[in-house]
Amino acid sequence: MAKVTDVNGFKYKFFEIGASPEKGQISELNKFFAFFPKEDIFFTIEQGKIIVFLRQIDLKEFEGKARDFTSIKEVIDEILRRIHSIKSYGIKNGKRVYVDYDKERKVKLRKEKEEERGKYFYALSHGFYDKNNALPSEFENKIICGDSEDVLKKFPDNCVDLIFTSPPYNFGLEYENHKDAESWDKYLNKLFAIFDECIRVLKFGGRIVVNVQPLFSDYIPLHHIISNFFMNRKLIWKGEIIWEKHNYNCKYTAWGSWKSPSNPYLKYTWEFLEIFSKGSLTHKGETNETDLTADEFKKWVYARWDIAPERNMKKWGHPAMFPEELARRVIKLFSFKGDIVLDPFNGVGTTTKVAKELGRRFIGIDISEEYCKKAVQRLGDKKGKSKKLKEQGILSLFSELD
Ligand SMILES: C[S@@+](CC[C@H](N)C(=O)[O-])C[C@H]1O[C@@H](n2cnc3c(N)ncnc32)[C@H](O)[C@@H]1O
CATH class of the missing domain: 3.40.50.150 (Vaccinia Virus protein VP39)
Known part of the structure; x- marks a missing residue:
């Protein structure tokens, strides 16, 4: 699962890519990532591993550009696979958004308010027992x-x-x-x-x-x-x-x-x-x-x-x-x-x-x-x-x- 971190005042989800990249691959990756704003997505190398930081991207554009970088296809495919596995909060200005959803929400502290109000109040203390039986x-x-x-x-x-x-x-x-x-x-x-x-x-x-x-x-x-x-x-x-x-x-x-x-x-x-x-x-x-x-x-x-x-x-x-x-x-x-x-x-x-x-x-x-x-x-x-x-x-x- 991707975790969340703050970098330069922005929130990002980040994840590590399994294989260690070679030097040539890193320089190609740098060229590829240069097409996208650093505030949206970037990567670092830590202890020989690629760490991708993700806020938001236009997935179609990302996938389209990836086709020009055949020499690092496997790495980009792995990055895309990981991105697809992260829950996004929807599309804003053509980009899929992965963090900071609360900022966009009209209702802040939703969970706390939910707890205060209580869900389905009419069905509480229902008294149904939770053991199920076989149908004859x-x-x-x-x-x-x-x-x-x-x-x-x-x-x-x-x-x-x-x-x-x-x-x-x-x-x-x-x-x-x-x-x-x-x-x-x-x-x-x-x-x-x-x-x-x-x-x-x-x-x-x-x-x-x-x-x-x-x-x-x-x-x-x-x-x-x-x-x-x-x-x-x-x-x-x-x-x-x-x-x-x-x-x-x-x-x-x-x-x-x-x-x-x-x-x-x-x-x-x-x-x-x-x-x-x-x-x-x-x-x-x-x-x-x-x-x-x-x-x-x-x-x-x-x-x-x-x-x-x-x-x-x-x-x-x-x-x-x-x-x-x-x-x-x-x-x-x-x-x-x-x-x-x-x-x-x-x-x-x-x-x-x-x-x-x-x-x-x-x-x-x-x-x-x-x-x-x-x-x-x-x-x-x-x-x-x-x-x-x-x-x-x-x-x-x-x-x-x-
Ligand atoms: C709206 S129709 C359902 C049609 C069904 N969905 C179908 O696609 O064929 C309602 C049915 O309830 C049946 N029905 C009415 N009173 C009933 C009762 N006390 N016990 C069992 N069936 C009853 C009627 O004979 C009728 O076929």
């Missing part, structure tokens, strides 16, 4: 047809790593075997009873990610109501992702008070993903069990995801599916390979299909037998594989699907 094998890799509140009661505490789900939103959609227009009290009581079970079965450090769309037209901020519920239950609000659907359907209708501020109607082309952690923000797992690429990680931690809505709802006969890409990102970003992923409102099984493809263990629960059958069908990639699926144990717990 009869539930593993299963599509289960039933009411999630009842089914989840059969699970032990702390046995699921990730819950990803999209509950019915009470909009009045036409589901098979579920009434989607209850009074809000009745709807929320049922939803929260299921979420209470979800919290209980979630592991310590596990995450629950809820895809939710407020009923804008009735002024029901369902995403806030659900978030408040989880925070009152002392889960940590880990963040929120905007799922930008570019839903042009809603763009040109329902203006409210046309051209008047008396009651303009706001339009939304996105849904929300609210993310919560139980007990700890850290979910433990082995580094070799992550399947995220650097590009995926960099792209997906920016919390606005542009993903088109699911186009195959007619094909699967379900009115409110989310797209596979949404499940793929959530599962890869928030769980390790081999983790247990649960969807308690599994519909026709988008979560369980993607979880299986990504090498996670899965459980999908839905109240509709018709949807469960389709979810089972989607787990096999070709028709006629049901026998094989049976052999793999991917069946409903309930006899209807046997």
